[in-house]
Amino acid sequence: MELVIQSLKHNFVVALLEEKEYEENTFNFIKDLLKKYKKICYILLQSSYAEIKEEFSKNNIPLVKIHFIDILSKHYENPKKTKNCTFLDGPSIPDLLIGIANAIKKEKCEIVLFDNISTLLSYHSSADIENFTNTLKTNKGYNKTKKLYLMQKKDKVIQKEIDKFICDLRLFADKIVELN
Numbered sequence: 233m234e235l236v237i238q239s240l241k242h243n244f245v246v247a248l249l250e251e252k253e254y255e256e257n258t259f260n261f262i263k264d265l266l267k268k269y270k271k272i273c274y275i276l277l278q279s280s281y282a283e284i285k286e287e288f289s290k291n292n293i294p295l296v297k298i299h300f301i302d303i304l305s306k307h308y309e310n311p312k313k314t315k316n317c318t319f320l321d322g323p324s325i326p327d328l329l330i331g332i333a334n335a336i337k338k339e340k341c342e343i344v345l346f347d348n349i350s351t352l353l354s355y356h357s358s359a360d361i362e363n364f365t366n367t368l369k370t371n372k373g374y375n376k377t378k379k380l381y382l383m384q385k386k387d388k389v390i391q392k393e394i395d396k397f398i399c400d401l402r403l404f405a406d407k408i409v410e411l412n
Contacts (some may be wrong), residue, residue: 235409236380237264240343246371246381248398249411254323254384257411258347259291261382264296265343269378272298273341275330277310280305299339300329323355325364332371343378344368350383353393358400360381365404385410 239245249257265272276284281302300317306384311319318334331385335341352361368374381401385394402408 234264236261236266236411239407240268240380243375243377244365244379244381244404244406245400246263246349246383246400246405246408247411248383248385248408251384251386253411254348254382255287256300258382259287259293261345261380262288262293265345265380266294266297267320269342270297271329271339271341273335273339273344274298274300275332275336275344275346276300276302276327276334277323278304278348280295280308281311281314281319282370299335299341301335303328323352325356325360328364329367329374332368336373336377344374346379348384349381350394350397354360354396358393358397361397362404369404375411381405 236245236247249320261363262272262274274284278288281300282322284300295316298316301312301316301319301320303323304323305311305397307318318331320331335344343346349361357381368379398408
């Protein structure tokens with residue numbers, strides 16, 4: 233865990249996690265990041281804001297220093313507006329980029345945390361996600377902000393795609409950390 237936090241001296245870090253400890257590790261990352269950064273942008277790719285808010289409450293994680301970007305809730309309901317969450321219509325890469333840019337500029341987020349970046353493989357090609365990653369790494373509005381991609385190493389359904397995606401991310405990431 234500490235190895236990933238120390239790796240954030242780099243701007244773009246990928247943390248590869250085991251499925252069985254993914255949720256616990258994610259909560260521990262958040263707690264550690266809240267000690268280090270004034271504001272976090274948390275990209276919700278596999279949970280809704282309502283779900284994560286409940287889980288954070290159970291795990292004593294304060295929401296005040298986190299701005300969420302939720303790609304799921306609007307698909308199922310018309311969520312109530314809240315100051316610390318941007319609800320997107322779906323997993324559109326242009327919408328994600330705009331949401332992240334706003335979180336960095338308006339909310340003063342110092343780090344962007346993607347929970348579980350491989351989820352985007354369900355919606356986009358690996359090449360599209362690589363272009364998205366390259367934009368986050370090189371474009372002026374994003375390049376100074378730290379990025380942490382959390383990713384499960386194994387997925388029975390799309391393991392081939394995940395293995396290829398991990399190889400592709402090695403081209404972009406400043407650091408890849410595997411936690412066992």
